[in-house]
Amino acid sequence: MPTKVVKVKLKIFLALVAVIFIILISRLGYLQLIQTEQFKTMSEQNRIKFVSIPAPRGEIRTRDGKVLVKDRPVYSVSIVYLGLKNQEEVVKKLAAILGMDPKEINAAINDANVRKFEPIKIKKDVPLDIVTKIEERRQELPGVEINVEPMRQYVYGNFAPHILGYIQEIKKEQLEAKKNEGYKLGDRYGQAGLENTYESVLRGVDGDRQVEVDRNQHPVRELDIRPPVAGNNLILNIDFNVQKAAEEALDRVLYQLQTKGTDKKYPNARAGAVVLLDVRTGKVLAMASKPGFDPNIFNGKITKAQSEALFSPNNPFPAFNNRAMMPYAPGSTFKMVTATAVLETKKARPSDTIYDPGSVFLYGRSYKCWRPSGHGRVDLVKAIQVSCNVYFYQMGLRAKVENIAKYALQYGLGQKTGIDLPGEKTGRVPTPEWKRQLNEGPLKAKYEKKYKAIEEKYDKLIANAQSERERKSLERKKESELRQKRAQYKIDKYWLVDWREFETVIMAIGQGDNLYTPLQMANYIATIANGGIRYKPYIVDKITDYQGRVVKQNKPEVMQKVDVSPQTLAVIRRGMAAVTEPGGTAASVFAGFPIKVAGKTGTAQTGKDPKTGLERDNHGWFVGFAPYDNPQVAVAAIVEYGGHGGSSAGYVARDVLAAYFKVKQQQNNSGRDAEE
Structure with missing residues (x-):
């Protein structure tokens, strides 16, 4: 019996063994015959790796050949998430x-939206001694890669940052918008300035290397390479020495305004801007804004202090703003618009x-002139020479x-100029329709x-009235209150909706709701200077x-030929020339200057400080062109809270013009002889 059971x-048991062997042999056959190609491909993919080679971005150079922005090669460290048990130790x-x-590295690994075996950048611009340490411990660091890649270098630091902009890794929303243009996470992308406007021009085409790697994803040998194509270069109209003079x-x-004012100091004079244009073409020869910043800081992690200073x-006074x-408000620099309007409508000669x-x-x-004793x-x-407010109050009412609005718009005020930079603001030409x-x-x-x-208050009371007499009394009160409110509405509408003559008076001297950018102001002056062509x-x-090799040559583009007579433009230019002559509001600024400058000072009121309730210092303006008899350039400068234009922005404009005309100018006397 036992033998039979055995x-x-x-x-x-033998049947089970046979079934197991049949299953194993079947599976082996399936793998060998059916899935051979699939596993061969997977094996090749684990062995062969494609490494992207970032393309160098194009350089940005001044018109005189100075390289302002370029790429420099740096070491970067990346890690490939291999899913190893000892990944945390690595x-x-x-x-x-x-x-x-x-935690920083783990956060980068967890945040990265990449597939397994794709590199995640951990640190850029790593010193050579650190690279050496990593190489020495290569076997302890599976998945760690060292690559050479380009890093953006802004050669002169905080030189013209608002023009150049900066780059950072592409943001998720930008990646989504550019998903059909070959961008991927980790790519560099222009975030501001020319880097943004000309992103597609500067970018270049990435290459790649086909590399054989071991099980730890360390390169063994290079199999093939497709070199990157460098981006195109930008050659600017900016003159290096003139831009440098503008910044300085x-x-x-x-x-000087903060520390050395003769009549008073201006502690809040901490920001300003200046623009220089070629009146014959519209080329921007210089554009500076203060405070500035060093775009190189965006190559690393921005600190909290840096972020607050910038944004x-x-x-x-956030430094990122391109002022x-x-x-x-343009102040008296707007008076040439009022002059144009009154002359062209023949309301005055x-x-x-x-x-x-x-x-x-x-x-x-009573409306006062800036000089209490009058002119x-x-x-x-x-x-124009003495910036007489009383004259322009009355000319504004005539025009x-x-x-006034018509000619302001013709001169390009209150509208974007179309400059090839992002972030340009529109400004505002106030009109009755705008106010309404x-x-x-x-x-x-x-x-x-x-x-x-x-109505709700009285309807409820009327519904609960105890008698007809009470109901009628409540209805009379309701109508009385409604009449009072309607009367108050008409009063408010009169002042808040309808345009009043006093607003024309204020508008005529560049105060009130006028708002224009220094770039618009420079272009408006260039239009006056060149005979009426707005570029x-x-x-x-x-x-x-x-x-x-030249890929594209930009050419001057005429935006409008203003409908202003040559006679009107000529007399306005003569008035501006008188501004820098003895008796003019900028005579002291340009005393002894060898080039004849035509200009206009301006002082823009800024109102009360909302925190303290005290009157704030005025903004100082200067606009002008030179030479008077053969205009080449137009300039506009503003100094925030700098007081009078004749003792602040005028000196900025003078230095810029001196650099353009290669004039050895005297010591800057900013702060003295303050006038309108």
């Missing part, structure tokens, strides 16, 4: 070598005079707001709520490839 069990060792917190002039004048809304393209006793009484109030009898040329659109809707909505509240300002002169 034989049965043996047969069962991370700790790598962090110790790089001087990083392991702003720094110097701001410092914080709590910082009254050359930010709108300000250049020879017509007005007596200025120091103020004028209009529409129930006596003035005609158009003298009114009317519609015509701005205020009428909100005012109506405000009063509709008030009407509704009155589109542009910074890039041409684009060349890596071999120096």
